[in-house]
Every structure is written in C-alpha cells, then in structure tokens.
Amino acid sequence: MLYFDESGYTGPDLTNVSQPYFALASVKITNDEIACLKKDIGYYEWGKEHHFKSMYTNPQGRAILDKIFNHPLMDANHVLPSFADKRYCIYANIVNILVETMYYNKGINLYEGAKNLILANGLYYFAIRHPNKDLVAEFEKNFVTMVRTPSVASVADFYRTTDKLREDTGTESGFFEMLSEIPLTIQYIKEALPYMKFYIDLTIPLFSVSVQEWYKRTGEKEDVLFDSSEPFFANKEFMEYLRDMDVPETVVGYGKGKHVYPLPIGNIEIAKSHEEFGIQLADIFASALVFALTPRTDKFVKYQNKVRQLPIFQNIKLNIAPSSIDFIEERMQDTADIDPLDFLCMYGNSKNTKQD
Structure with missing residues (x-):
C-alpha cells in the first residue's frame, strides 16, 4: 500500500507568502511494519492523531517525531518526499x-x-x-x-x-x-x-512522478490510499482516468523523466487520516519538509535545522523547482520517441477527461 498526504496546499494561489512550498510525501509500508513501528515509537503515548504541526511544538511530540524520523523503517525504501517551489x-x-x-x-x-x-x-x-x-x-x-x-x-x-x-x-x-x-x-x-x-494545480504532477518512481523501483502497481483533503478529492476522477486508459503500457517522455501510461497504480481509495497510520506518517514527512524549507525566525529555528539535516530530505529528486545548469544541459540532449502531451491528447476523450 502507498499512503499519500500533502502539506502547504493553497490551490492555484501560488503567491501565498506564508506558504511558499507545497510538499507531497508517500509512504510504502505493510501492516506488519506499521505494527512494529507503532510499538517502537510508543504510538499510544501521544494519545491522539499524529500530525507534525501539532507535535513539533512540544517536547513530547518532538521526542516521538525523532523516533519516527530515525526509525530504520523510515528510510528511502519506505518514504518518498517531493515538493514544489510555488x-x-x-x-x-x-x-x-x-x-x-x-x-x-x-x-x-x-x-x-x-x-x-x-x-x-x-x-x-x-x-x-x-x-x-x-x-x-x-x-x-x-x-x-x-x-x-x-x-x-x-x-x-x-x-x-x-x-x-x-x-x-x-x-x-x-x-x-x-x-x-x-x-x-x-x-x-x-x-x-x-x-x-x-x-496550475501541483497535486497531479507530484503524485504522478511519485507513482512512477515507486513503479520503477518495485515493478508493482501498488494500491493508493490518501486523505480526504481537497487536492486529492478534486483530482481523484482524473487520476483514475489516467490509470484506466485503454492503451497498452507505453513509455513516454524525455531522458530520466520518462514514465509510463496508463498510470501504474492499483486501486485508489480516500480514507480518514485518523484511521490510517500510514497517512499520518505521510503527513509527518510532507509537513516536516515544508517546515524545513520555509524560512522562519521564531524559537523553532533550532529544531528546523535539525529536521533539515535528516537524510531523507537530502537531494530530493522529485521536485518542481529551479533546475541546475548540469540538469538543463543533460535534458537538452534528451529525445523522446513519444511526446507525453501528444500521447495524452491522442488517447484522451471528452467523456473521461474534462481537463484534457
């Protein structure tokens, strides 16, 4: 199961000064691993739903967060963060x-x-x-x-x-x-x-590249579970269309950004975050990433610097942000057998894709 959650969502308002970043995190974890993680971090000691924003502001919450961030299960094989610079x-x-x-x-x-x-x-x-x-x-x-x-x-x-x-x-x-x-x-x-x-909605591109990355790693079309929040609810129908396209699996795109259609995922379900610890974990990593990226001058700067140093947040490759010169020069040499926009337009139809 892939659990998704976001942080910093302001819809099409990309000029929101107080929230300059949008982050999407996905967590791939089994029920047995969830049980192990809950036991190791003292899950029930917090006594309520685990949300980064309500935990980092007090010592007990930060202690649990530190256990989560440093747990061997919360590594790059289980957690995939992404972000956009609005x-x-x-x-x-x-x-x-x-x-x-x-x-x-x-x-x-x-x-x-x-x-x-x-x-x-x-x-x-x-x-x-x-x-x-x-x-x-x-x-x-x-x-x-x-x-x-x-x-x-x-x-x-x-x-x-x-x-x-x-x-x-x-x-x-x-x-x-x-x-x-x-x-x-x-x-x-x-x-x-x-x-x-x-x-201009940032949810679909980050969700799509995250799903593609998991598929490259595992070769499995994982089921997806995400919170019943606005960005996911609003885009669920379109994401299901991309999954259900009536075409053979096709590789499209340029260079390292190549991906496959139909969208390589299984079932897509919306759940209540308080009932799914996997979604709470995704929230913790998405919110922590926004916390780490957003400039601040308050008493939590020290903890922000600590979060910034977490290995999981070093060299995040899934992003919509200014490109390095090396990346642009590499992309300039890339070619595509199939252009992704041409592909979507070719197989899109007005009945299933209101937004094509």
Whole structure:
C-alpha cells in the first residue's frame, strides 16, 4: 500500500507568502511494519492523531517525531518526499500555458531540447534579482489572478503589467528578450484559458512522478490510499482516468523523466487520516519538509535545522523547482520517441477527461 498526504496546499494561489512550498510525501509500508513501528515509537503515548504541526511544538511530540524520523523503517525504501517551489511554478506555468501553446500552434515543440526549462528558469532568475520588487510581485500576482479568475479584465491586467515590466529601467536585456515572448501569446489566450486551473494545480504532477518512481523501483502497481483533503478529492476522477486508459503500457517522455501510461497504480481509495497510520506518517514527512524549507525566525529555528539535516530530505529528486545548469544541459540532449502531451491528447476523450 502507498499512503499519500500533502502539506502547504493553497490551490492555484501560488503567491501565498506564508506558504511558499507545497510538499507531497508517500509512504510504502505493510501492516506488519506499521505494527512494529507503532510499538517502537510508543504510538499510544501521544494519545491522539499524529500530525507534525501539532507535535513539533512540544517536547513530547518532538521526542516521538525523532523516533519516527530515525526509525530504520523510515528510510528511502519506505518514504518518498517531493515538493514544489510555488514561485518558480508561476514562471513554469507562464511557459507551459502561454508560450508553449503559441509555439505548438507554430509547429514547434517547446519541450524538445529543454527549451521550456531554459525559458522558465531564465524568467525566474531574472525576476528574483530584479530591483523593482513591487512590479515583479504585481506581474506574478496578475498572472495567478488571470489563472484563478479568467476574464477580459484579468487578461488585460496581466498583459499590461508584462509591458510595464519589459519597459522598466531595471529590466536587463536578457529578461526583456524572454518577457517579449509573452505579449505574442495573447492571440492564443482563448485556447489556453480553459486549461489554466488544471495546469496550475501541483497535486497531479507530484503524485504522478511519485507513482512512477515507486513503479520503477518495485515493478508493482501498488494500491493508493490518501486523505480526504481537497487536492486529492478534486483530482481523484482524473487520476483514475489516467490509470484506466485503454492503451497498452507505453513509455513516454524525455531522458530520466520518462514514465509510463496508463498510470501504474492499483486501486485508489480516500480514507480518514485518523484511521490510517500510514497517512499520518505521510503527513509527518510532507509537513516536516515544508517546515524545513520555509524560512522562519521564531524559537523553532533550532529544531528546523535539525529536521533539515535528516537524510531523507537530502537531494530530493522529485521536485518542481529551479533546475541546475548540469540538469538543463543533460535534458537538452534528451529525445523522446513519444511526446507525453501528444500521447495524452491522442488517447484522451471528452467523456473521461474534462481537463484534457
């Protein structure tokens, strides 16, 4: 059984300053292993549902958390964390939703040669170093607003702010050139608008790459159990569609990011977290990862540094975050026999995929 839970979910609100990261953790564990873990950590001493947010603030809770984090069962063979940097995701989605649509209509695949990554990372790094922080924040906010509430007014505000940012005296030439791709996309905005909310949800991409990673490791299509929270409940139907696609198992994608469809999982069930310790464990690791990543200055900084040093949180490969130069250069050389978007479009149908 694979148990999933998330932390830091703000839906399409990617500009939430207090919650800049979204994390998804999965735990692969048997009933016998759960019984062993409960015994070793003194599960019943806490006396209530195990949630990281309610445990790290007091000594007893931290003592139990330390037992969990350091238990031999809670290793990389059992726990798989992933995360998304929401601010970076704004720029990745500008590229994926707007620029990719424009180039697709011109017969150009932006994902070949990692052109999408080069543009998304370039926009992001230029933005965070731009001296006019207020204008950049307005640009980001207006894009998210257009995604959340698409209208004539929100579209106009976003493209108007794009022009302001291009013309700002603090905008470097490289940033100006990259931003200049965006005004050209307005002629395709009606085509892109219906899919915006779907693309900007971070649950499906992290869930999908996590499932793919487990399948690579085990070759087994594990059953999945997750909490009855908004992100999972809202996406359950679509994830089941990806699992039930009526096609032979097919490898699609580029380089190390290649994956298989139909989605390699068994049954998908929603459960109440207080009834499933596996979900509580997934919550602990997801919430601890957000806790470790999010800057803070309060009395828990010392414990935050301790959590940051946990081996399970070192070198997290499943992420939506700025890419290293080495990664981009490697991706530039990758080719795909089957493009994943072409594959999904080819086998999608309006009855089962409202969001295709």
